[in-house]
Amino acid sequence: MLLLTCPWCGPRDETEYHYGGQAHVAYPANPAELSDEEWAEYLFFRDNPKGPFAERWVHSTGCRRWFNVVRDTVTYEVLAVYGPHDPRPELAAGDPR
Amino acid sequence: MADLAILRESPLVHLHERMRAGHDRPVALRETAFLTMASVRVRPGSAAARRIGEVLGGPLPTACGETTAAGGRTALWLGPDEWLVVSSADEPAALTAALHEALGGDPGSIVDVSANRTVLELSGARARAVLEKGCPVDLHPRRFTPGRAVTTTVGPVPVVLWQTAATAYRLLPRSSFADYLARWLLDAMAEYTAPGEP
Numbered sequence: 001m002l003l004l005t006c007p008w009c010g011p012r013d014e015t016e017y018h019y020g021g022q023a024h025v026a027y028p029a030n031p032a033e034l035s036d037e038e039w040a041e042y043l044f045f046r047d048n049p050k051g052p053f054a055e056r057w058v059h060s061t062g063c064r065r066w067f068n069v070v071r072d073t074v075t076y077e078v079l080a081v082y083g084p085h086d087p088r089p090e091l092a093a094g095d096p097r
Numbered sequence: 098m099a100d101l102a103i104l105r106e107s108p109l110v111h112l113h114e115r116m117r118a119g120h121d122r123p124v125a126l127r128e129t130a131f132l133t134m135a136s137v138r139v140r141p142g143s144a145a146a147r148r149i150g151e152v153l154g155g156p157l158p159t160a161c162g163e164t165t166a167a168g169g170r171t172a173l174w175l176g177p178d179e180w181l182v183v184s185s186a187d188e189p190a191a192l193t194a195a196l197h198e199a200l201g202g203d204p205g206s207i208v209d210v211s212a213n214r215t216v217l218e219l220s221g222a223r224a225r226a227v228l229e230k231g232c233p234v235d236l237h238p239r240r241f242t243p244g245r246a247v248t249t250t251v252g253p254v255p256v257v258l259w260q261t262a263a264t265a266y267r268l269l270p271r272s273s274f275a276d277y278l279a280r281w282l283l284d285a286m287a288e289y290t291a292p293g294e295p
């Protein structure tokens with residue numbers, strides 16, 4: 001069970017949240033100009049890193065707000081929690097472990 | 098005009114008798130149906146939020162878990178720009194009209210949600226023990242005290258959980274989940290309410 005800290009409600013069990021996939025995937029500026037391949041790339045292709053990964057979560061049974069998390073996909077450690085419109089925070093190398 | 102209120106039925110009317118049984122036990126459950134409730138969305142800290150606070154007799158709470166109560170009305174924090182007002186002192190139309198007037202033309206919304214949820218009252222020395230069987234929030238008195246309310250889950254049911262006294266809690270499930278939640282609670286209470294139990 002992950003313990004995620006909602007920016008508005010504080011620490012709550014993973015069961016109160018829903019996962020929203022990779023964060024910072026921008027909607028194309030001109031979708032009509034995309035080729036089928038580029039559109040498929042936008043819709044379906046996501047990073048799958050071994051290590052820190054920026055992802056979206058929604059506190060669905062709490063305040064119902066979206067926010068972003070940087071989570072280590074190896075250790076499941078939550079390295080950062082930040083607002084849905086904030087840039088991905090810089091994490092010092094090897095920190096915090 | 099015919100009084101339509103006599104025709105309405107609470108979501109838990111079929112369980113009232115089961116809930117009444119064993120009211121002298123260390124934990125008891127009852128329904129308080131048909132309270133007036135309004136959903137308030139407004140920008141926090143704005144002039145409209147201040148005017149709404151004046152109508153309610155106290156400022157809208159600003160952080161998760163907080164409530165403000167005045168004159169039979171309580172405002173519960175649901176989100177950074179969202180509140181639930183629960184009232185035992187107003188008819189729904191009167192409450193929403195007063196809140197609408199306070200909102201004026203500013204961005205936000207006031208909606209009568211009185212039929213959205215019902216209210217279960219769980220009380221007694223074992224009330225916290227019953228909730229702790231299926232609620233992920235820390236309900237120990239050092240963290241959760243009378244006057245605090247959070248949105249969370251009890252069993253699998255999303256609820257607003259609101260502590261009203263040292264051993265009394267209100268649970269506000271959506272009406273369609275009320276039957277499941279009441280049965281879940283009655284089951285969790287059974288070890289304390291069985292005849293012969295202390």
Ligand SMILES: [Zn+2]
Pocket residue numbers: 006007008009010059062063064065
């Ligand atoms: Zn939250």
